[in-house]
Amino acid sequence: MPDAVSREVPDDPESLLGRLRRGRGDAVRELLQQPADVAADTLVACLCTPADLAPHVRGYAELVLSVQPDLRPWFEWIERLGPDADDATLVYVFNLLGELAQRGHLAADAFLRRYLLHGLHWQSALGQFLSPQLQLDAAAWRTILPRVGDDDLRLHMADRQESAPWEELAATEPRVRRMLDLLRSERDPQRDVHAWSRENYAHAPSSQRRWKVLESLWRADPQAAAPLLFDGLWDATPAYRERCVERCDLSWPGVRARLEGLAAEPGSRVAELARRRLAASPAAATGACPTTTIERLPHPPTERDIADLAALLADAVADGAAVSFLQPLAVDEAAAWWRQTLTNRGNVVLVARANGRIVGSVQLHPAWAPNQPHRGDVAKLLVHREHRRAGLGAQLMRAIEAEARTAGRWLLVLDCRAGGPAERLYERLGWVRVGAIPDYAIDADRKARHATVVFYRDLRRDGGTHGG
Ligand SMILES: CC(C)(COP(=O)(O)OP(=O)(O)OC[C@H]1O[C@@H](n2cnc3c(N)ncnc32)[C@H](O)[C@@H]1OP(=O)(O)O)[C@@H](O)C(=O)NCCC(=O)NCCS
Numbered sequence: 001m002p003d004a005v006s007r008e009v010p011d012d013p014e015s016l017l018g019r020l021r022r023g024r025g026d027a028v029r030e031l032l033q034q035p036a037d038v039a040a041d042t043l044v045a046c047l048c049t050p051a052d053l054a055p056h057v058r059g060y061a062e063l064v065l066s067v068q069p070d071l072r073p074w075f076e077w078i079e080r081l082g083p084d085a086d087d088a089t090l091v092y093v094f095n096l097l098g099e100l101a102q103r104g105h106l107a108a109d110a111f112l113r114r115y116l117l118h119g120l121h122w123q124s125a126l127g128q129f130l131s132p133q134l135q136l137d138a139a140a141w142r143t144i145l146p147r148v149g150d151d152d153l154r155l156h157m158a159d160r161q162e163s164a165p166w167e168e169l170a171a172t173e174p175r176v177r178r179m180l181d182l183l184r185s186e187r188d189p190q191r192d193v194h195a196w197s198r199e200n201y202a203h204a205p206s207s208q209r210r211w212k213v214l215e216s217l218w219r220a221d222p223q224a225a226a227p228l229l230f231d232g233l234w235d236a237t238p239a240y241r242e243r244c245v246e247r248c249d250l251s252w253p254g255v256r257a258r259l260e261g262l263a264a265e266p267g268s269r270v271a272e273l274a275r276r277r278l279a280a281s282p283a284a285a286t287g288a289c290p291t292t293t294i295e296r297l298p299h300p301p302t303e304r305d306i307a308d309l310a311a312l313l314a315d316a317v318a319d320g321a322a323v324s325f326l327q328p329l330a331v332d333e334a335a336a337w338w339r340q341t342l343t344n345r346g347n348v349v350l351v352a353r354a355n356g357r358i359v360g361s362v363q364l365h366p367a368w369a370p371n372q373p374h375r376g377d378v379a380k381l382l383v384h385r386e387h388r389r390a391g392l393g394a395q396l397m398r399a400i401e402a403e404a405r406t407a408g409r410w411l412l413v414l415d416c417r418a419g420g421p422a423e424r425l426y427e428r429l430g431w432v433r434v435g436a437i438p439d440y441a442i443d444a445d446r447k448a449r450h451a452t453v454v455f456y457r458d459l460r461r462d463g464g465t466h467g468g
Contacts, residue, residue, distance in 0.1 A: 020046045023056035025419060028063065032438070040069030048077040050085070053092040054239045055246070055269070058433065061099040064108075065435055075111045081121060088239045090124045091208050098128030103435075109134075117143055123152075123206065130156065130212040132461075138165035145173060151203045155213075158183055158200060201228060207237040218247060219430060219461070226252050233258045238270060245273045250281050280389075292359070292392060294399045297349040301342055305351070308358035310335035316382050320444045322417035322452070323380060327444050348403045352383070352392050359387040362396040364404050364412075376409035381422060393425050401459060410459040417441075418451040431455040 012018050019027035020042065031039050043063055047053075053060065064071070078093055097115075100108035116125040117140065126144070129136050145153075157166055157179055170177040197217040204210035214232070218225035230252060232244030245262065248255050262274040297305065310331045317329040325334075342349065346368075352360030360383040367375040378400055383392045404412055416422040418436050427433065433455055440452035 017042060017046055021049055021051065021053065023053075023059055028059065029419075031063065032066070036067070039067045043067050044069050044071065044073050047071075047074045047096070050081075050089050051092075054088060054095060055242060055273075057092060057095045057099055058427075060096055061103060062433065062436060064096075064100060065103060065105065066438070071107055071111075075107075078111075078115070079119070083120065085121065087207060087237055090121055091211075091237075091239045094121070094124040094128055094208065097125070098131060098134065101128065102131055102133040113140065116140065122147070124208060126152070126156075127206070127208045127212055130209070130216075132216075138168045141165065141169055141176075142173070145169075145175070149205070150175075150179075151205055152209075153179055154183070155200050155203055155209065197224070198228075207235065207240040211240055211243060222249065230255060230258075233262065238268070242270050242273055245270055245277060248277075250277065292352055292354045292387070292395075294350055294352050294360075294395055296403075297342070297351045297361075299342070299345065301338075305358055306335050306338055306342075307331075309338045309351075309361060312358060312361060312382050312384055313337070313380075315384050317444050319385055321382075322420060322441055322444065322450060323382065324441075325444065326442065326446055348400070348407070350396060350399050350403065352387075352396055354387060359384040360392050360396055362400045364400050364407070364409065366407065366409055372411075374409060375411045375413065376404050376407070378404075378412050378414040381414075381425075388421075393422070394429060397425070397429055401457070405459050412457045412459065413454070414456075415440075415452045415454045418453045423453050426455050431457045 013022070016027055016030055020031060031042060034042065043060075047060065047064075078097075081089065081093070094112075097108050097112045101112050112125055112128060113136075116122050116129075116136075119125060122144065126148070128134055148156075153175070157176075166176060166180050170180050197213055201210055201213045201217075204213055214225060214228050217228065225247075226249050229244045229248040232240055233248060233255070235241045235244065241262075245259065248259075250256055250259070256278070259274040259278050263271050263278060265271040301309075311334075313323065313325070313334040314329050314331050316323050317325045317327055317334075320327075325337075341347070341363075346366055348364040348366075350362050350364075351358045362381040363379045365377040365379055367373075367377065369375075378397075381393060381396060383396070401412065404410070414426070414431070416426065433453060436451045436453045438451045439449040442449055
C-alpha cells in the first residue's frame with residue numbers, strides 16, 4: 001500500500017489532497033506536476049475517501065488514466081466497505097469503476113467483474129452493467145442470477161434485448177425464458193422509448209440504478225428527461241439531486257424557482273451547484289441575441305466576410321485561445337489563413353452573424369480517408385469575445401452536428417485545450433472525452449505548453465442534440 005494511503009492524512013482542506021477531494025483544477029494541475037510516484041500515491045489516497053466524490057468521477061477517471069497509479073490499494077479499500085457504507089460513497093466508487101472500465105482500464109474492469117460475483121455491494125456493481133459499453137457474459141449472469149430480483153432482471157433485459165446473452169441463458173434458466181417471452185410480447189416496433197424509460201425508472205431499486213435509466217434517456221432525448229430531472233431536484237439522495245441540478249433545463253417552468261430554493265440552503269454542495277447554474281444563466285439572458293443567425297459561409301466569401309473571419313481569429317489568439325496560432329497574430333496573416341482554408345470546398349464552414357457581421361464560426365472537415373466515410377473532424381470553433389457566454393458556442397456546435405448528420409458523418413472528433421472554456425462546453429453538450437495529451441501545444445503567449453483533450457461524438461447513439 002503506498003505511503004500516502006497508509007499515512008494518517010491531516011484533514012487540511014487547503015492541502016493538495018483536500019483540494020483534490022473537492023475536484024479543484026489547481027490541485028489537478030499541481031498533481032500532474034508532481035513526480036510520478038508522488039502523484040500516483042496522492043491520487044490513490046484521494047480515491048480512498050469515504051465521501052461523496054461523485055461530481056468528480058469523470059475528472060478522476062481521466063487522472064487515473066493519465067497518472068496510471070497502481071489501483072490495488074483502492075480496490076482493497078473498496079473490498080473493506082462494510083454494510084454501513086453510505087449511498088454517496090457507493091455511487092462514487094462504482095461509477096468511477098464503471099467509467100474506468102468503459103474507458104478500457106483493464107484492472108478496473110476485472111475488479112468490477114470480480115466484485116460483482118462476490119462483493120458485499122454487488123448490486124451497486126451490477127448497476128454499472130446497464131451501460132451499453134459494458135457487457136456481462138452468460139457465465140457471470142448464471143452466477144449472480146439467484147440473487148437478482150425480478151425487477152432488476154427486467155431492467156437489464158429490457159435495456160439490452162439484442163446484445164446480451166439472454167437467448168443462451170434462456171436455454172437453461174426458465175426464469176430468463178419467461179422474462180424474455182414477456183418482454184417480447186410487450187415489444188412494439190414503434191416502442192415508445194419514453195414510456196419504456198419511465199417504467200424502468202419506476203422499477204429501479206436504488207437511486208444509482210434510477211440515475212442510469214435517467215441518464216440514458218437524457219442522452220437520447222433531453223426534453224423527455226426534463227420531467228424526471230425536475231423530480232430529481234427533490235430527490236432524497238443528495239448525490240442524485242446534485243446530478244439533476246447539474247443537468248436540469250433552466251427554461252423549464254419551476255426549475256429556476258427550485259434552484260433558487262436549493263441555492264439558499266447553507267453550506268451544502270447542492271447549494272453551491274445550484275448557485276453556479278443560476279449564475280451561468282441569469283433569468284434575463286435567454287439564449288443568443290435574437291439578431292444572431294447561423295448559416296453556411298457563402299462561396300466564394302466576400303472580402304467583408306474574410307475581414308470578419310480574420311478579426312475573429314485574431315481576437316481569439318489575442319485572448320490566449322489555443323487555436324493553432326501564436327501571439328501576435330496580424331489580421332493580414334489571419335486573413336491569408338482563412339483564404340487558404342476556404343479553398344477546400346469539401347469542408348463545411350458555418351458562421352454566426354450578428355446584424356450581418358460574422359461573430360462566430362465552426363468547421364466540419366470530412367475525413368479524407370476511404371476507410372472513414374462516416375467520420376469527420378470538428379475544428380476552429382470561435383466566438384468573438386464580445387458575443388461569448390450567450391449560448392452562441394453551443395448553437396454553433398449543434399448546427400455543425402446537424403450538418404454532419406445530414407452528410408452521413410456520424411462519428412465526430414475534436415480536440416481542445418485542457419481547462420479552457422471549450423472543454424467545458426463540449427462536456428456540457430455531451431461529447432465523450434477520450435483523454436488528455438500533456439504538453440501538446442505551446443500557449444498562445446508562448447510562456448508554457450498545455451495539454452489537449454480529445455473528444456468524440458457518435459451521432460447515431462445520442463442524436464447529438466442535448467446540452468444545457
Ligand atoms: C469556446 C467558445 C467558442 C465558447 O463560446 P460561447 O459562445 O461563449 O459558448 P456558450 O455561450 O455556448 O457557453 C459558454 C458559457 O456561457 C454560458 N452561457 C450560455 N448562455 C448564457 C447566457 N445566456 N448567459 C450567461 N451565460 C451563458 C454557458 O453556460 C457556458 O458556461 P460554462 O462554461 O460555465 O458552462 C469561446 O469561448 C471561444 O471562442 N473561445 C476561444 C476559441 C476557442 O478556444 N475555441 C475552441 C477551439 S477547440
